[in-house]
Amino acid sequence: MSPKQGVRNPPSNQQGLTALIETLNCYGVGLEINNQTEQTAVKYCLQLLHELAPGNSVEVRIPPYAAVQVIPGIKHTRGTPPAVVEMKARIWIELATGKIAWQEAIKSGIISASGQRADLSTFLPLISAQDLAK
Numbered sequence: 001m002s003p004k005q006g007v008r009n010p011p012s013n014q015q016g017l018t019a020l021i022e023t024l025n026c027y028g029v030g031l032e033i034n035n036q037t038e039q040t041a042v043k044y045c046l047q048l049l050h051e052l053a054p055g056n057s058v059e060v061r062i063p064p065y066a067a068v069q070v071i072p073g074i075k076h077t078r079g080t081p082p083a084v085v086e087m088k089a090r091i092w093i094e095l096a097t098g099k100i101a102w103q104e105a106i107k108s109g110i111i112s113a114s115g116q117r118a119d120l121s122t123f124l125p126l127i128s129a130q131d132l133a134k
């Protein structure tokens with residue numbers, strides 16, 4: 001995946017926002033979330049990160065839904081980038097929307113982050129509560 005590409009088959013802004021709001025609502029009331037809706041929300045947030053910090057020195061993985069390479073820096077041509085961040089979908093969505101803070105997530109061990117550039121705190125949250133309320 002090249003840094004120009006971003007997320008494969010990203011949702012439109014409207015699709016992404018709708019899925020993100022629905023996903024957050026389900027999380028908030030403890031309802032089971034539709035996998036397709038959660039995947040759309042994950043991809044939307046990953047695409048926002050890619051647009052904010054294009055590059056290929058950090059791979060952010062949200063299994064089983066998607067991964068994206070971000071943040072300019074060390075160029076690599078094959079395999080895994082020098083830094084990898086991996087977490088569950090709910091954690092990613094909560095980080096992207098400011099429901100939890102990066103340092104809190106790191107300290108609690110709910111994120112796997114390795115490599116020099118694996119700190120995404122300067123890019124989070126990706127979307128504000130105001131944008132979600134529109």
